[in-house]
Amino acid sequence: MSIQHVFIISKAGSLIYSWENKANESISVEKTYEWPLDVKLNYIDQKATVVFGENDKVKLRYTISAINKLNVINGKFIENDKEQDILEYLENESNYPLTLTFNSPQLTANEKIILSSMFHSLYTIAAQVSPTPKSYGIECLETTQFKLHCFQSLTGVKFIAVVSESFTQSIDGLLRKIYEIYADYALKDPFYAIDMPIRCEKFDDALNTTLEKYENTSAVTI
Known part of the structure; x- marks a missing residue:
């Protein structure tokens, strides 16, 4: 599976949701x-x-x-x-x-929290030092082992997808779809508090279905 991780970071920089490709555990x-x-x-x-x-x-x-x-x-x-x-x-x-x-390495819960906070800080710095007016910060990071894509909503919530280095498909559509799922299943949940960790079974199911469909579509396209 080319999609390795999905993270959602609150406006304040705290990790409120993470998804990990379980297939990576067997590598x-x-x-x-x-x-x-x-x-x-x-x-x-x-x-x-x-x-x-x-x-x-x-x-x-x-x-x-x-x-x-x-x-x-x-x-x-x-x-x-x-x-x-x-x-x-x-x-x-x-x-x-x-x-x-x-x-292969597996991120612990503490490492995910630390890295999310660190990325939030780097994102803010990038937006401030960018020569482009009204820069939205970091949208994509590429390394020899993975690519990280980020979409920030108007309310400052960041949606992040980490994919394999060989992944060539556009990820922007997926991130916006995850944002829609967040708005439909998390924000509309009467028991959910803003900026708190997402604990919603319907959100999990919708996200897993979306990731599976996107992965299958990408495999056919590639």
């Missing part, structure tokens, strides 16, 4: 390495994480989930009834060749 990469290891790993949140030297399909922030088919948990694994530290094990030349299994 893993297995690769056999010879000595010396050509990627740099550090512990981040007790996970052996790639911090330098991405190559092939192994990207930055990918974490090691297994070594030689043995599960790695909190940087440790069991080999021959002995607990091993993954980074210490990888520093020993006699352990090579070996096979590592990497998992």
Whole structure:
């Protein structure tokens, strides 16, 4: 699925809704390495994480989930009834060749909140420093791994879609459709308070249906 994330950020900069493509959770990469290891790993949140030297399909922030088919948990694994530290094990030349299994990174709830607040600030700065009068700020960010598209409503609510780097379809129509769903199902919910997290089953269902239809249409078009 090309659409990876959808975020809705309030006018004040707080994250009020997030959707994540669950198919991404199953993405893993297995690769056999010879000595010396050509990627740099550090512990981040007790996970052996790639911090330098991405190559092939192994990207930055990918974490090691297994070594030689043995599960790695909190940087440790069991080999021959002995607990091993993954980074210490990888520093020993006699352990090579070996096979590592990497998992793609998953954003935690706290990371989503922090990144949403950060993007809100960057959006405001971009609008202020832009040489274009009445600039609306950041509409698209492109990296080597993803594209981020943003649509801001007249009331200051931001609708964000993160898609794969190979995605070529226009995303503006999708963002405006999500805005319509927000207006129809969230704002019209008598139990919903403005700028509070969206907890509405009908909103979830409408969004999932829209994303599925858009993905299928894009696949046919591409």
